[in-house]
Amino acid sequence: MSYKSTITALLLLLASKSTSNCANVLTNGSFESPVVAANSYGARAVPDGWTGSPFSLNNGVAPLGCGAWGPPQDGAQYVDLGDYPGENLAQTFTVAAGFYQLTWYDNTANCTDAGPSPYNVLIIDTNHAVLSTIFDAGHGGVWQARRAQVQLADGEYTLIFTAEGYAGGWDTVLDNVALIFIAAQPGHFDSQKLLPDGSLLLSMSGTAYTNYTLQFTTDWTNWNPLATLSGTNGLFQYNDFAPTTNNSRFYRLVVGP
Structure with a gap:
């Protein structure tokens, strides 16, 4: 069986809505004050x-x-x-x-x-x-x-x-x-597999318990949401049934919402 469509998975490293300055939320976590007698x-x-x-x-x-x-x-x-x-x-x-x-x-x-x-x-x-x-x-x-x-x-x-x-x-x-x-890390496309029914199985990974939006485009201008994905271990999959009806289709992951 041959497929005319070109299936491409693209990862864009888009920033999270939140950033981290790695500052300790807690005060005096090393218990250095008040100072007590040495030894x-x-x-x-x-x-x-x-x-x-x-x-x-x-x-x-x-x-x-x-x-x-x-x-x-x-x-x-x-x-x-x-x-x-x-x-x-x-x-x-x-x-x-x-x-x-x-x-x-x-x-x-x-x-x-x-x-x-x-x-x-x-x-x-x-x-x-x-x-x-x-x-x-x-x-x-x-x-x-x-x-x-x-x-x-x-x-x-x-x-x-x-x-x-x-x-x-x-x-x-x-x-x-x-x-x-x-801070949530950018998501990754780990593998893409074209299945016998013509659908495309995308396997992805990211930060555990964090939402990622899977988006697609056919013209590199208009990006459309496909699904919101998340996993307790940071691993998730999506089966896209549309590739067989499109000449080309590109994907990216965005942190959020």
Whole structure:
């Protein structure tokens, strides 16, 4: 079977409606203020910009009965969330709609017998939780990177870290907390396949949870929408049945709406 039509997939790198300056939405994510005594542990201070009831604000390498706390993952200070259930650290922030990546580091005492140190990470708006997950900081003196991705609407939210351990357990310590806007990346045409029925199967990829508009043109002047595509893993397909009735047809992906 022969086809007279010429099928061309074209990717134009068009900018997203939103841009990112990679700025941390959160304040004092490295817990550098207020400043507490060098190489100290147990300062009863809540980090500036945060609220709640964390156990302490620590500085440098602080001595401990079985070993030592620290050093910080970033800067000079870090926060000790504690081990008692309910000890918490919170910050309220306002964002524009989009996808955000929450990153932080957790740890516990550098002791040979250090055990589990569970804690909860929660992001809430006025009505419900948009993120709620449990982590364990009990990996004995080694900072571990953590991350979670969330989709947020315009508005105000509160990030809350809460200890989920037990009295006499191992304290969770945190450092370098950041919430960064994720800018949508340009979409890509990964493959095009002409099917036996004459339709064209387009396989595409882009940023997860982001809408892309698939457009076509036959004259390079007038671009027409075909479909709005999205995927939880950033992969999506579209089967276009029109190519058999057109002499030429060109495609592009645009971020949005």
